[in-house]
Amino acid sequence: xxxxxxxxxxxxxxxxxxxxxxxxxxxxxxxxxxxxxxxxxxxxxxxxxxxxxxxxxxxxxxxxxxxxxxxxxxxxxxxxxxxxxxxxxxxxxxxxxxxxxxxxxxxxxxxxxxxxxxxxxxxxxxxxxxxxxxxxxxxxxxxxxxxxxxxxxxxxxxxxxxxxxxxxxxxxxxxxxxxxxxxxxxxxxxxxxxxxxxxxxxxxxxxxxxxxxxxxxxxxxxxxxxxxxxxxxxxxxxxxxxxxxxxxxxxxxxxxxxxxxxxxxxxxxxxxxxxxxxxxxxxxxxxxxxxxxxxxxxxxxxxxxxxxxxxxxxxxxxxxxxxxxxxxxxxxxxxxxxxxxxxxxxxxxxxxxxxxxxxxxxxxxxxxxxxxxxxxxxxxxxxxxxxxxxxxxxxxxxxxxxxxxxxxxxxxxxxxxxxxxxxxxxxxxxxxxxxxxxxxxxxxxxxxxxxxxxxxxx
Numbered sequence: 001x002x003x004x005x006x007x008x009x010x011x012x013x014x015x016x017x018x019x020x021x022x023x024x025x026x027x028x029x030x031x032x033x034x035x036x037x038x039x040x041x042x043x044x045x046x047x048x049x050x051x052x053x054x055x056x057x058x059x060x061x062x063x064x065x066x067x068x069x070x071x072x073x074x075x076x077x078x079x080x081x082x083x084x085x086x087x088x089x090x091x092x093x094x095x096x097x098x099x100x101x102x103x104x105x106x107x108x109x110x111x112x113x114x115x116x117x118x119x120x121x122x123x124x125x126x127x128x129x130x131x132x133x134x135x136x137x138x139x140x141x142x143x144x145x146x147x148x149x150x151x152x153x154x155x156x157x158x159x160x161x162x163x164x165x166x167x168x169x170x171x172x173x174x175x176x177x178x179x180x181x182x183x184x185x186x187x188x189x190x191x192x193x194x195x196x197x198x199x200x201x202x203x204x205x206x207x208x209x210x211x212x213x214x215x216x217x218x219x220x221x222x223x224x225x226x227x228x229x230x231x232x233x234x235x236x237x238x239x240x241x242x243x244x245x246x247x248x249x250x251x252x253x254x255x256x257x258x259x260x261x262x263x264x265x266x267x268x269x270x271x272x273x274x275x276x277x278x279x280x281x282x283x284x285x286x287x288x289x290x291x292x293x294x295x296x297x298x299x300x301x302x303x304x305x306x307x308x309x310x311x312x313x314x315x316x317x318x319x320x321x322x323x324x325x326x327x328x329x330x331x332x333x334x335x336x337x338x339x340x341x342x343x344x345x346x347x348x349x350x351x352x353x354x355x356x357x358x359x360x361x362x363x364x365x366x367x368x369x370x371x372x373x374x375x376x377x378x379x380x381x382x383x384x385x386x387x388x389x390x391x392x393x394x395x396x397x398x399x400x401x402x403x404x405x406x407x408x409x410x411x412x413x414x415x416x417x418x419x420x421x422x423x424x425x426x427x428x429x430x431x432x433x434x435x436x437x438x439x440x441x442x443x444x445x446x447x448x449x450x451x452x453x454x455x456x457x458x
Contacts, residue, residue, distance in 0.1 A: 094126035095149065100133070103147055107230040115225070119145070125282060129193060129298075134235060142235035143222060144295070152194050160187050185395035189277070193298040196231040202297035203233070205447035206276075209268045215260035216292045236293040238285030241413060251417060256290050258365075258416035262423050264292050265407055270312075270427040273303040273440050277399030279406035301399045302440065302449075305433040306332045312428050318347065318354055326350075334394030342391060345384040352377050353404060356420035363420070365411040 095103065100121070104112050113119065116135050123131035130148040137143060149155075164183060192198055200221045210216050219233035226232045261279075268274040276283075276299065283296035310332035317326035323340075326347060330338055338346070351358075356365065385391055411418075 094123040148229040181395035
């Protein structure tokens with residue numbers, strides 16, 4: 001009973017205390033900002049960022065996921081906040097057995113245990129929106145059963161109100177980045193992640209898009225063991241990246257894994273206009289023959305063919321120093337009213353992001369993605385954007401940046417030495433917007449994704 005009170009009946013009170021703590025922290029920042037603006041009192045932003053991290057850390061719920069996303073988007077938050085929020089742990093406290101048993105009964109019925117040969121009482125992983133248990137069906141097949149925490153829709157609404165407050169406070173003292181579209185994008189994507197039927201459709205989409213790729217394994221969906229808030233898939237055996245690196249694999253093996261990761265993420269993008277927006281280390285594992293087990297499909301986005309074309313156009317503009325093509329690329333992404341100064345500032349960041357692709361030779365990723373160099377450049381770009389009056393990034397950038405930064409981090413861990421130029425050109429040399437739009441519609445039909453969603457991006 002104590003566990004029930006702590007895990008179930010006490011969650012409302014716990015959430016109220018949690019929001020009170022976060023709101024108090026944000027209110028304190030607002031007061032300090034007013035003092036800085038009107039009284040000349042300096043804010044210790046590093047200390048406040050640490051306070052905010054402590055208020056959010058160790059909690060289940062979407063605000064932790066939001067914080068992790070924001071920490072990876074250049075200039076979405078001041079650097080003091082990005083660094084602190086990046087330290088939030090990926091694993092949240094798991095639900096206890098009594099509570100898990102009740103949740104499983106609510107999703108599959110009171111006889112759910114009779115439909116399984118075994119079910120792990122302890123979660124094998126726990127994250128911001130749910131936790132995963134290993135199970136075995138009556139035929140001896142191993143399963144991964146992803147169980148959503150209760151009241152997540154209510155938690156998301158409340159957490160997004162907190163996020164809006166964070167953004168409003170940020171824009172009061174820093175005008176470099178307008179956050180309206182970033183907020184809209186995060187809100188939409190987070191709500192999508194709660195729909196496990198939609199995630200099952202995303203899995204079917206990836207099975208179609210990667211059907212010819214031998215470098216990846218995808219689980220099978222078990223509709224008979226799933227619901228709106230329970231997603232059951234076949235279990236994929238593999239090793240996580242960090243434990244794998246502790247075995248000291250050869251440079252050749254690390255390079256092969258990096259190439260496989262590149263294709264798993266970017267074949268869907270350049271051929272179908274789809275990105276997996278969460279290269280988090282917990283969302284995939286490695287097989288003994290260096291293939292990628294891709295296991296999570298909640299954070300998926302479809303892009304307009306013109307947006308994908310803009311990514312390629314900007315690469316060519318930087319390569320050929322073609323200013324007009326760069327303007328066209330930014331406009332195809334959704335930037336408007338950019339003058340020459342704004343283009344020059346955006347190109348500073350773009351040249352850093354595209355650097356691995358622009359030279360046709362093998363280069364260690366560390367030589368291109370030095371952490372301090374990236375931070376220094378981000379600070380310079382931020383200062384220039386503020387000087388020219390700020391910009392409003394298109395909302396699509398949230399998941400694109402998250403994927404690019406996340407993959408860059410993985411490649412850094414691997415110490416990859418790869419010809420990124422060659423890998424990139426294998427995907428883009430035959431690019432055609434109309435063919436992409438056709439493939440996108442066909443794949444969506446196969447996956448059961450609603451037609452109106454494809455029309456929105458097409």
